[in-house]
Amino acid sequence: xxIHLPSFIPHPSNRRWLALAAAGLALVxxxxxxxxxxxxxEHPVILDGADWLGYAVCHRITDRSFTIAGRQLPLCARCxxxxxxxxxxxxxxxxxxxxxxxxxxxxxxxxxxxxxxxIMGLDGVNSYLHFFPDAPHVYTPHNWLRLLxxxxxxxxxxxxxxxxxxxxxxxxxxxxxxxGTWTELGQxxxxxxxxxxxxxxxxxxxxxxxxxxxxxxxxxxxGSVNVILGLxxxxxxxxxxxxxxxxxxxxxxxxxxxxELSAVSILRWNLTGTMVGIPGxx
Numbered sequence: 001x002x003i004h005l006p007s008f009i010p011h012p013s014n015r016r017w018l019a020l021a022a023a024g025l026a027l028v029x030x031x032x033x034x035x036x037x038x039x040x041x042e043h044p045v046i047l048d049g050a051d052w053l054g055y056a057v058c059h060r061i062t063d064r065s066f067t068i069a070g071r072q073l074p075l076c077a078r079c080x081x082x083x084x085x086x087x088x089x090x091x092x093x094x095x096x097x098x099x100x101x102x103x104x105x106x107x108x109x110x111x112x113x114x115x116x117x118x119i120m121g122l123d124g125v126n127s128y129l130h131f132f133p134d135a136p137h138v139y140t141p142h143n144w145l146r147l148l149x150x151x152x153x154x155x156x157x158x159x160x161x162x163x164x165x166x167x168x169x170x171x172x173x174x175x176x177x178x179x180g181t182w183t184e185l186g187q188x189x190x191x192x193x194x195x196x197x198x199x200x201x202x203x204x205x206x207x208x209x210x211x212x213x214x215x216x217x218x219x220x221x222x223g224s225v226n227v228i229l230g231l232x233x234x235x236x237x238x239x240x241x242x243x244x245x246x247x248x249x250x251x252x253x254x255x256x257x258x259x260e261l262s263a264v265s266i267l268r269w270n271l272t273g274t275m276v277g278i279p280g281x282x
Contacts (some may be wrong), residue, residue, distance in 0.1 A: 019228070037231040046212065047071075050085070050211060050212065051074045051263070051275060052262065053159050053215055053218060053261045054073075054218065055265045055268060056261040056262070057079065058076050059277060060074075061076060061276070061278065062276055065080075065143070066202075067207075068204045068207050073207065073210070074214070075214050076146070077143040077147045077150065077215070078149065079218075080147060080211070081146065081148065081149070081150025081151035081152075081153075081154060082154040082157065082214075082217075083154060083215070083217030084151055084154060084210060084214045084217060085150065085152065085155040085159075085192060085217075085219060085229075086154045086155075086158040086217040087158075087213050087214070087220065088151070088158070088188065089152070089160060089188065089255075090217075092191060093158075093162050096178075098178055099243075100166055100168060101163060101174045101175075101176045101177065102163045102170075102176075102209060102218055103175055103176055103178065104159075104160065104177060105178060105179040105180065105185075109177075109179050109182075113155065116149070116152030116155065117152075117156050119149050120150060120273055123149045126138045126139065127141040136222055147196060147199060147200070148196060151192050151195070151196055152192075155188060155189070155192055161225070162224075163177075163220065164228055165224045165227060165272060167238070168231050168232065168238065169227070169231070169237075169238070169240045170238065170241075171238050171239055171240060173238075195210075219254055219258065219261075222257040222260065223257040226253035226254075226256050227249050227253040228248065231249060
C-alpha cells in the first residue's frame with residue numbers, strides 16, 4: 001500500500017534542502033548580529049573559538065587572509081578556500097542523495113581533480129618565494145588566487161574523502177563513483193564558483209558566514225578521518241543501516257577533532273607565543 005504524506009509534512013527528499021536553508025539563515029542572522037552590534041566584531045566569541053581551531057593548521061598571516069573591518073578570518077585565504085571546498089563537496093553529495101556512493105571518480109575526472117591540487121601547489125610555491133626578495137618570482141600572488149586554488153583542492157579532498165567515509169559507515173552502500181560524469185563535476189564547479197564570488201564580494205556578513213563554514217569544513221575533514229580510522233581500528237566499520245546510527249561515531253569524531261586541534265594550538269602557542277603569522281616569515 002502506498003502511503004501519502006500530509007501536505008504539511010516535507011517529503012524526505014526535500015528535508016535536506018530545508019535543513020540547509022535553515023542552517024544558512026541561522027548563519028546569516030548570526031553574522032548580521034555580530035557585525036551590527038557594537039563591540040561584537042572586536043570580540044566575537046564564535047570567531048575567537050574558530051581562530052583557535054584554525055591556528056592549529058594555518059599560518060594565519062594577516063596579509064594573506066581576508067578581513068572583516070580589520071579583523072582577519074580564522075583561516076588564511078588558501079585554507080579558507082580548501083575547507084570551503086570540502087564543505088561544498090560534502091553538501092553537494094548529501095543534497096543530491098549520493099551519501100552511500102563509495103567509488104572514486106573515473107580516471108578522467110581524477111586527473112582534473114588532481115590537477116587542482118597541483119595548481120594549488122605551484123601557486124603556493126610561488127607565493128612562498130615572495131617571502132625572499134632575491135628568489136625567482138613567476139607572478140605576484142593575490143588572495144583571490146589563493147582562495148581559487150584552495151577551493152579547487154578542497155573539492156578534490158571532499159571527492160576523495162566522502163567515498164571512503166561512506167564505505168566505512170554504511171552496511172549497504174552503492175558501488176558508484178561520487179563524481180561520475182562531467183555534468184556532475186560541472187555542477188560542483190558551478191556551486192564552488194558562486195561561493196568564491198560571494199567570498200570575494202568582501203561583504204562583512206558574508207565573510208562572517210564563510211569564516212564559520214570553512215571552520216566547520218576543517219572539523220568535518222579531520223572528523224571524517226577520525227571516523228574512518230577509528231571504526232576500522234575498532235572493527236566496527238560498515239554497520240550503519242539508518243542515518244541516525246551514524247550520529248554517535250560522527251559526534252565523537254568531531255569532539256576528538258576539536259581536542260586534536262586544540263592540542264596542536266597549545267603546542268604552537270607555547271613555541272611561538274603568537275596566534276598571527278609565523279615568526280620570521282611575516
